[in-house]
Amino acid sequence: MALALRLGATGDGALGENIRLFPGRPVATARPRQRILLSPPSLVGGELASLDHTLASGWIAPAGPVPEAFEAAIRAATGTEQGLAVSSGTAALHLGYRVLGVERGDEVWTSTLTFVATIAPAVQMGARPRFLDVTADSWTLDPDMLETRLRQAANKGKLPRAVVPVDLYGQSCDLDAIVTLCGRWGVPVLCDSAEALGAEYHGRPVGKGAALAAFSFNGNKIITAGGGGALVSDDAGLIARARHLATQAKETAPHYQHETTGYSYGLSSVLAAVGLAQIGALQDRVAARRAVFARYALRLSDLPGIAFMPEPGWGRSSRWLSVLTVDPARFGTSREQVRQALDAAGVESRPVWKPLHLQPAFRGAAFHGNGVSGHLFDRGLCLPSGAMLPEEQDRVIDTIRACYRG
Structure with a gap:
């Protein structure tokens, strides 16, 4: 079976390349390219076998053994108890905002030095963004500035609904300091770790310690499924609610029953198969x-x-x-x-x-x-x-x- 896949990035990604997979042959570029790209997709060689197995099994939809196996691999890679694979990192952030209770008129605070997807879902939900600067020695959210603003907001009775630090370009924010500060005033932390899978903070995977963390498997990321993302947490309740929303918020019933509206955010078995083949590397x-x-x-x-x-x-x-x-x-x-x-x-x-x-x-x-x-x-x-x-x-x-x- 020979497949040609275009695993080009979307959204914030660099332009992709046409990459052809051949069983048993390396997929690295053999000679210098005319144009050197910022972060093109890179394959490990096992994607074809994983796709072949998935297609032969008849599982295509965002359900079944392959997405479940990919979620287990995500949990292992992030050191978290719970994980949900979804259609994009942006979808993961959107679900994070929903399960944290962000509503129209709420404030959401985040680092100003980040990609638009960090805050866009909250703004689209009607929240008001507040941007904080970064430190020169990390390029990530400044905890001292956060503490000052949280204290001022508490005095005014206008605390944010959520604080969203960013693990920038693969580098962790000072998460413990941020979580401690936010915990003092009961503000949950949603960590945007989309760019940082595989990075560490005090010896543990980035994002662990926040209420929720979001990751991306976009075509330009260090591990790619050609798209996709994940929302992880040690809180089973948060991920259960996110999973419910990601599958159109369907209630348990012999007919379609909905107490609220959700989204079609599931990750297909096909993309999960690519991600599962890659994540071991x-x-x-x-x-x-x-x-x-x-x-x-x-x-x-x-x-x-x-x-x-x-x-x-x-x-x-x-x-x-x-x-x-x-x-x-x-x-x-x-x-x-x-x-x-x-x-x-x-x-x-x-x-x-x-x-x-x-x-x-x-x-x-x-x-x-x-x-x-x-x-x-x-x-x-x-x-x-x-x-x-x-x-x-x-x-x-x-x-x-x-x-x-x-």
């Missing part, structure tokens, strides 16, 4: 991404004005994306000029997330900051970070070095 993928980052740092850190996303002592980043900053005064070239030079050399790169408080979609939303996120947006650049041949990474490195105007 998670730690190998983390090691490979960290090696890519280490080579960038080794070859570029000597350049004046070049710095890399720091790794706080509390965690071990998956380095889903390798991210550097460019100080134009010292490097002699701006971040945007470097990006354009890479593009001309056939290399995809991307500025760091534009802070949400600067996005037109959230014009007028409350923001509390110290300028860190805006500074990072002006100078930050995400580099190709997936499976690359040494000569491909050399092309990236040599192009950046050629931009230096010392």
